[in-house]
Amino acid sequence: MEETKKDQNATNRRSFLKTSAIAASAFMIVPRHVLGGKGFLAPSDRLIVAGIGAGGKGQSDIAEFAKSGKADIGFLCDVHDSRAANSVKAFPKAKYYRDWRELMDKEAKNFDAVSVSTPDHNHAIIALAAMQLGKHVYVQKPLTHDIYEARTLTAAAKKYKVVTQMGNQGASNDGPRQMKEWYDAGLIGDVHTVYAWTDRPVWPQGIPWSANKAQVPSDLDWDLWLGTAPYKDYVDKLVPFNWRGWWDYGTGALGDMGCHLLEAPFSVLNLKYASEVQASVGSVYVDEFKRGYFPDSCPPSSHVTLKFPKTNKTKGDVTVHWMDGGIQPERPEELQANETFGDGGNGTLFIGTKGKMMAETYSANPKLLPLSRNKDIKVAQKFARVQGGAGGHYKQWVEAAIAGYGKQEVSSPFEIAGPLTEALLMANLAIRGVDVQRKNSEGKISYPGRNIKLLWDNDLMKVTNLDDVNQFVKREYRKGWTLGA
Numbered sequence: 001m002e003e004t005k006k007d008q009n010a011t012n013r014r015s016f017l018k019t020s021a022i023a024a025s026a027f028m029i030v031p032r033h034v035l036g037g038k039g040f041l042a043p044s045d046r047l048i049v050a051g052i053g054a055g056g057k058g059q060s061d062i063a064e065f066a067k068s069g070k071a072d073i074g075f076l077c078d079v080h081d082s083r084a085a086n087s088v089k090a091f092p093k094a095k096y097y098r099d100w101r102e103l104m105d106k107e108a109k110n111f112d113a114v115s116v117s118t119p120d121h122n123h124a125i126i127a128l129a130a131m132q133l134g135k136h137v138y139v140q141k142p143l144t145h146d147i148y149e150a151r152t153l154t155a156a157a158k159k160y161k162v163v164t165q166m167g168n169q170g171a172s173n174d175g176p177r178q179m180k181e182w183y184d185a186g187l188i189g190d191v192h193t194v195y196a197w198t199d200r201p202v203w204p205q206g207i208p209w210s211a212n213k214a215q216v217p218s219d220l221d222w223d224l225w226l227g228t229a230p231y232k233d234y235v236d237k238l239v240p241f242n243w244r245g246w247w248d249y250g251t252g253a254l255g256d257m258g259c260h261l262l263e264a265p266f267s268v269l270n271l272k273y274a275s276e277v278q279a280s281v282g283s284v285y286v287d288e289f290k291r292g293y294f295p296d297s298c299p300p301s302s303h304v305t306l307k308f309p310k311t312n313k314t315k316g317d318v319t320v321h322w323m324d325g326g327i328q329p330e331r332p333e334e335l336q337a338n339e340t341f342g343d344g345g346n347g348t349l350f351i352g353t354k355g356k357m358m359a360e361t362y363s364a365n366p367k368l369l370p371l372s373r374n375k376d377i378k379v380a381q382k383f384a385r386v387q388g389g390a391g392g393h394y395k396q397w398v399e400a401a402i403a404g405y406g407k408q409e410v411s412s413p414f415e416i417a418g419p420l421t422e423a424l425l426m427a428n429l430a431i432r433g434v435d436v437q438r439k440n441s442e443g444k445i446s447y448p449g450r451n452i453k454l455l456w457d458n459d460l461m462k463v464t465n466l467d468d469v470n471q472f473v474k475r476e477y478r479k480g481w482t483l484g485a
Contacts, residue, residue, distance in 0.1 A: 002400070003381070004010070020367060020451060024189075025434065027457050038086070040241040040242070045069065045070065045402055046070055046072055046402070047072070047112050047113055047136075047398050047401050047402050048071075048072050048074040048110070048111045048112050048113070049062070049065050049071050049072065049073055049074065049075075049111065049112070049113050049114070049115055049398075050074060050075035050076075050077065050103060050111045050114050050115070050135075051065075051073060051075065051076050051077065051087065051094075051106070051114075051115045051117070051418070052078075052100045052103070052114060052115065052116050052117070052118065053078060053115070053116060053117035053118040053162075053238065053401060054076045054077065054078040054083070054084035054087040054117075054142070055078055055080060055082075055083025055084050055085075055086070055087065056083065056117070057117050057167075057418075058078070058087070058115070058117030058118075058140075059084075059086055060088045061115050061117050061138070061167065061401020062076070062087055062090075062115060062376055062393070063087075063090065064073070064394035064395075065115065065138075065398055066090075066091070066243075067394070067395075068161060068394055068395035068398045068399070069395075070369060070395070070398050070402060071113075071398045072089040073087075074094055074095070074107075074110060074111050075094055075095050075096075075097065075103055075107055075110075075111055076088060076091065076094045076095070076096050076097070076105050077096070077097040077098065077099070077100050078096075078098065078222060079099075079130045079218045079221040079223070079224040079225045080217070080219060080221075080239065080240065081098075081219035081220075082217070082219050083240055084096070084412065089099075089435070091325050094107065095107070096226065096346070097187050098221055099221075099224055100126055100128075100129075104129055106135060108133050108135075111124070112135065112136065112400075112401065113135055113136040113137065113401050114127070114135050114136070114137050114138070114140070114329040115137075115138045115139075115411070115428075116128070116130075116137065116139045116140060116385060117140045117167070118140075118227075119225075119227050119243050119244075119249045119250065120142060120144070120145045120249060120250050120251050120255055121145045121228050121248065121249045121250075122228060122242075122300075123139055123143065123144050123145065124143075124145065124146070124149035124150075124152065124153060124253065124483055125151070125227070125228060125477075125481060125483055127139050127143075127153055128152065128153060128156055128483055128484050129485075131153075131156045131157065131160045131162050131164075132156075132160065132218075132485055133231075133483065134160060135162060136162045136163040136164070136397075136400075136401035137157075137162060137163075137164050137165075138164075138165045138166075138167065139153075139164070139165075139166055139167065140166075140167040140169045140393075141166055141167050141255070141259035141260070141417075141421075142166075142251055142254075142255040142258070142259055142421045142424055142425070143166050143255075143259075143414065143417050143418060143420075143421040144256075144421055144425070145249075145250075145251060145425075145448055145475070146423050146425065146472070146473065146474055146475050147425045147426065147429075147461060147473045147474070148461060148473055148474035149423040149483065150418045150419075150425065151413055151418065151422065151461060151475075152424045152483060153279040154414045154415060154417075154418030154419070156414075156484075157414040157415065157418075158411065158415070159311050160325035161353075161405040161406070162214070162405060163397065163400045163401040163403075163404070163408075163410065163413075164410070164413050164414040164417070165393070165397040165404055165410045165411070165412050165413065165417075166259065166401075166412040166414070166417035166420075166421070167397070167412075168259040168260050168263050168412055168417070168420075169260075169349060169362060169390035169391070169393040169394075170260050170263055170264075170361070170362030170363045170364065170390055171263045171267070171363075171384075171393065171411035171412040171416075172383050172386040172389060172390055172392050172393035172396060172412075173362050173363050173364055173389045173390045174251070174386075174389055175264065175363030175364050175366045175386075175472065176263065176264045176267045176404055177365045177383040177385060178267065179264055179268050179350070179357060179359065179363070179366045180264070180267065180268050180377055180382070180383060181379050181380070181381060181382050181383065182246040182357060182366075182368065182377070183268050183269075183313070183350075183352075183357075184382065185379045186354070186376075187325050187354070187355060187379070188350060188351075188352030188353075188354055188355035188356060188357055189352040189353030189354030189355060189366070190314060190315045190316075190352055190353045190354075191268075191269055191314060191350050191351065191352045192314070192315075192316060192318060192319065192351065192353070193318070193319050193320075193321070193350075194269075194318065194319070194320045194321065194348065194349065194350055194352040195320075195323070195329040195348070195349040195351075195443070196258070196261040196262050196264045196265070196320070196321070196322055196323070196347070196348045196349075196406065196424070197261075197322075197323040197324065197327065197329060197342070197346065197347060198253055198257040198261060198295065198322055198330045198345065198346045199246065199257070199324075199325075199326050199345035199346060200253040200256050200257050200346075200378055201252065201253045201298070201300070201323075201324070201325065202247060203241055203242045203244050203245050204242055204245050204297075205245035205252065205253075205297055205298045205299060205300050205325075206245075206282070206283065206284040206292065206293075206294060206298070206299050206300035207245075207284070207294060207297050208292070208294050208297070209232075209235070209246075209294075210235040210236070212235065212236070213234065213235065214232045214234055214235055214236035215232045215234075217232060217314060217392070218309050220239065221233050225239065226478065227451070227481060228475075228477040228481045229248045229249055229478060229480055230248060230478055231478060232248075232289060241454045242441075244256060244298075245297055246296060246297055247295075247296055247297070247298060247432065247472075248296065250298070251298075251424070251425065251428055252298030252299075252324075252428065253298070253302070253324035254302075254304075254322065254324065254424045254425075254427055254428055255414050255424065255428075256377055257324070257361075258322065258424040258427070259420060259421065260321070260346075260361055260362055260363075261346060261347070261348050261361065262320070262348070262368075262420060262423065262424065263320075263420060264348055264363040265320060265348065265350070266416070266419070266420050266423075267416070268313070268350070269308075269311055269313045269314055269318060270311040270312055271308045271320075271419075271423070272308070272309075272311070272419045273308075273309075273313060273419055273422060273423065273456075273458045273459070274306040274307060274308050274320075274423050274456060275307055275308065275317075275321045275455070275456055276306070276307045276374045276453050276454060276456060277304060277305065277306045277307070277427055277429065277451070277453070277454050277456065278304070278305050278425050278426065278430055278431040278433055278453040278454065279302055279303065279304040279305070279430035279431045279433070280302070280303050280434070280471060281299035281301065281302045281303075281431055281434050281435075282299055282300045282301035282302065282325055282327075283300075283480075284297065284300060284434070294462055295432075295435040295436075295437075298431070298433060298435075299325075300325050301314075301323075301324055301326065301327055302322070302323070302324055302325065302327075302431050303321065303322070303323050303327055304321070304322040304323075304355070304427040304430055304431060305319060305320070305322075306319070306320045306322070306323055306423060306426065306427060307319055307320075308320060308423075315444045319403060320423075322427055328341065329349065332349065332356055332358075332369055334369035335358060335369060335370070335371075336370075336371075341358070342358060342359070342360055342361075343360035343361055343364075343365075346360065346361040347360055347361070348359065348363065355368065355369065355373075356359075356369040356437070357369065362390050364390075365438070392413075393411060396411060396431045397410055397411055397419045406447055408433075410430070426454075426456060428472070429454060429463065429469045429472055429473070430449075430454050430469075432449075432469060432472055433449030433450075433463075433466055433468065433469040434447070434449050434450050435447070435449070435467040436448060436466070436469060438468070448466060448468065449466055449468065452465070452466065454466055454469065461473055461474075
């Protein structure tokens with residue numbers, strides 16, 4: 001999308017809205033910041049939310065905010081009208097936009113908070129724009145598409161003093177808190193190794209981009225959907241779900257499930273930033289003898305190993321294994337032959353010096369191993385539970401936003417969600433590094449990223465021993481799109 005005079009005018013309108021006197025609201029419930037400025041609690045004590053991404057997961061997110069009883073859905077925004085139809089029907093008083101930039105230009109004074117539930121590649125630009133307007137933000141997982149974006153949003157939440165939450169609902173479940181209590185009580189000793197696994201992807205990966213162009217649906221703004229991503233012609237079946245398997249838009253199985261499955265290891269062990277990572281990936285065969293090479297598509301399966309430095313909760317480094325595509329770690333010897341490992345398709349396993357514990361998706365139903373240990377556990381509760389568990393994740397953010405920055409705790413603020421997302425995206429660096437190609441002067445192809453370990457400089461945000469993958473730390477946006485004002 002070219003930078004035009006129209007875009008400049010939009011920027012001028014945004015500046016005008018931020019600096020001009022506040023006009024009377026067209027809504028029955030006036031946004032809280034209009035009535036009394038930053039931190040003011042309106043008599044109605046309600047939050048007006050703009051939902052950007054109103055179909056699919058966005059639809060359910062918006063419904064959960066409304067269900068909290070303390071939020072009003074003032075605006076809806078989606079590039080695909082038919083996907084947003086159910087939300088439009090459910091909230092007939094909400095004003096509808098296609099372009100989130102127009103929504104923010106025209107309505108910034110009329111809402112308090114923004115929910116972002118778009119494909120991964122557009123999360124960061126929308127969230128940062130909202131934060132720069134002083135809006136609280138709820139962003140679906142993964143927080144961002146790139147490491148640089150995650151670091152930027154983490155810093156922005158503190159700079160702009162807004163209440164943030166990532167949409168990994170399991171962070172509000174009882175499970176992580178229960179496991180922290182068990183771990184702090186010394187029931188499994190010092191954890192040195194963690195496994196997390198998933199049966200995702202359940203969408204196509206490891207495939208070539210379709211050569212067959214399709215007609216863009218009349219109710220879809222394809223250019224807006226692409227946003228920051230390189231321009232490509234529309235192809236059938238990419239929208240609304242299968243974009244997850246393409247690096248231009250999605251982050252693969254790690255992006256889909258990693259924030260759910262690795263949140264507990266982060267919160268229990270206080271993990272932050274990984275120092276090294278290595279990966280092996282599954283491949284597909286294009287015919288009976290030849291393996292496919294499709295670097296634009298996430299692989300059908302992977303096993304990634306990350307090393308995290310010692311924390312105040314561990315005695316040494318912690319090794320975290322990620323497995324997707326149906327790959328699972330060896331069953332613990334403490335688990336009986338017919339006892340379910342995790343929840344079957346997904347799970348997390350902590351291995352300590354004195355024992356083991358495991359959990360299901362969303363860190364649900366944590367258990368000590370062997371399962372017989374769970375009959376007589378007597379550990380005092382140290383950590384307050386979130387009312388409603390995973391379902392309470394939404395209401396928790398709404399109430400914290402009403403209270404104001406720093407006044408009320410949330411389970412997955414960007415100060416926690418940012419480093420967690422970075423770890424997942426570091427794992428994706430290793431996965432993408434496996435397919436990095438080089439050609440010598442004779443045209444012979446090599447793969448320098450295979451069979452090596454990537455070393456990460458956290459301060460410089462770069463891999464120090466394979467520069468080829470650093471292009472993915474901060475991708476280049478399509479012309480006309482930038483991160484921040």
